[in-house]
Amino acid sequence: MLGLLNERPQSGYDLTKSFDADIGEFWNANHSQIYPLLKRMEDQELITHKTSIVGQKLEKKIYLITQLGTNIFKDWLHSPSILDQAHDEFILKLYFISNRDNPQIKIMVAEQLQLHQAKLNTLKQQKITKFPDQEHINQDYGHFLVLNHAINREESYLSWLNAIE
Amino acid sequence: MLGLLNERPQSGYDLTKSFDADIGEFWNANHSQIYPLLKRMEDQELITHKTSIVGQKLEKKIYLITQLGTNIFKDWLHSPSILDQAHDEFILKLYFISNRDNPQIKIMVAEQLQLHQAKLNTLKQQKITKFPDQEHINQDYGHFLVLNHAINREESYLSWLNAIE
DNA sequence: CCGTACATGTAACCCGTTACATGATTAA
DNA sequence: TTAATCATGTAACGGGTTACATGTACGG
Structure with missing residues (x-):
């Protein structure tokens, strides 16, 4: 989630869609897991949010990564990945290294x-x-x-x- | 665990070793997960246990699958397996079909x-x-x-x- | 006698799914 | 107007890991 929010600020709903789409191929999360986690991450000051109004009154929470969150994310991205048959962290990291020329x-x-x-x-x-x-x-x-x-x-x-x- | 107990009665410790060995390649479980689950399964009458004494006084609980447990296991073994990137049930079922000629x-x-x-x-x-x-x-x-x-x-x-x- | 393996448990915590619950927006 | 999608939450339950905790048996 830090990786996705590092790409662009977005809502819990948007994050849910990402997991349903391409990322879900190898790492899944449901909205009922995402919303409480967003709260926990905000408590830990890894992210913040601002409220945006859609239409007349629908409140949409746009989450943004903080400097602390960015640091934690980058530390993770550059840390070695061990083998785990259930979750492949290496693939996930690769997903976030979008630049083909990154050494x-x-x-x-x-x-x-x-x-x-x-x-x-x-x-x-x-x-x-x-x-x-x-x-x-x-x-x-x-x-x-x-x-x-x-x-x-x-x-x-x-x-x-x-x-x- | 029903599958393993269906092969032979054994202790929680023995089950733990199975998960550490070959089964762990695609499905894992620790002893701290196994012992409470054995209790829950006994409550559900899927298994029973008898106590065996090792050496002078070390109590070893040997778990046995019940008729109900066997039925549940066989139902599972013959049910279709859906795709799941985290846990491959088909592989697990294959593991328990030891007989090469099984149609x-x-x-x-x-x-x-x-x-x-x-x-x-x-x-x-x-x-x-x-x-x-x-x-x-x-x-x-x-x-x-x-x-x-x-x-x-x-x-x-x-x-x-x-x-x- | 000492270290490794045998043997069994609990506690705290987060992961993850299914179900419950509600309401607004938008396009046909 | 109605169905699909947008949008956000909670509750219950079991999955799963790490750490805490204890004690016995056995081989060298």
């Missing part, structure tokens, strides 16, 4: 390449250890499929990373 | 193929609409990378699905 992209990609390569190596080692022959595969087919899925996931992630730039 | 696998795979193919089509259409030329790509590079990532993810998912059996 930060190369650094971040290199970092992720290393992490995912290490993960892939671990998974491949697990496969060799746990499924040395056909008999082990047949005895625990579900586990075998799932391990293959994780390997496939990491391999395609690596090929996507390598294709950046 | 259910083919049905589930076909279902997922359809869902992921539809998702891929939507994403590709979005890419054409939102990024018709190089200028649009340069203006919103972060969004472009993220969309490509989602497309890449779906394509590799489909190839993995097609490789099953």
Whole structure:
């Protein structure tokens, strides 16, 4: 939300739409989560708001990021991202680095390449250890499929990373 | 947890280890989440437990799935799985179908193929609409990378699905 | 005897979804 | 005038992490 408000001041409703659209592909939030969080963030002085009137009397709260919020956001943006199968922070950071020529992209990609390569190596080692022959595969087919899925996931992630730039 | 207890009776500690190991690759849970949940599940009569003594006096609670729990688990296992970028229920179900010859696998795979193919089509259409030329790509590079990532993810998912059996 | 693993719990806190609740604006 | 969209909130509940808290068993 700090990242979105850093791009332009907007309302909770606007933020909700962003999550429904492109960002929602890999990070989701509903309006019932967004409105209370906006309040909490304002308490923490990361954002402020002004009220705008739409039509005759509909009050719309336009939230703006503060200097403190901007600092926190930038610290986050430049911090390393660990691997997490549920939420990919690296992708989210990439989303906010809109400028193609930003040298930060190369650094971040290199970092992720290393992490995912290490993960892939671990998974491949697990496969060799746990499924040395056909008999082990047949005895625990579900586990075998799932391990293959994780390997496939990491391999395609690596090929996507390598294709950046 | 019902799935794991359906395979064999075990303790909360054993369940924790399962999540730390192979299942944790795509679905995680900590012991501080597991112990209270076991109590709640016992209240709901999905599981029961017996106490086993290890060594001199260490009490170990062995949880067993009930008939009700087994029914609920099997209903879940045979229910369709929707797409969810955070938690892949289909993978989890596959994990519990250990028998390679189970005809259910083919049905589930076909279902997922359809869902992921539809998702891929939507994403590709979005890419054409939102990024018709190089200028649009340069203006919103972060969004472009993220969309490509989602497309890449779906394509590799489909190839993995097609490789099953 | 000492460190690692076994074993089980609670507390505080935020994440996230579904449902409940209300009302205004706008375009057909 | 009516339906879709804009706009903002709360409540209940369970998901999930980090930290706090305690004690036993076992192998070297």
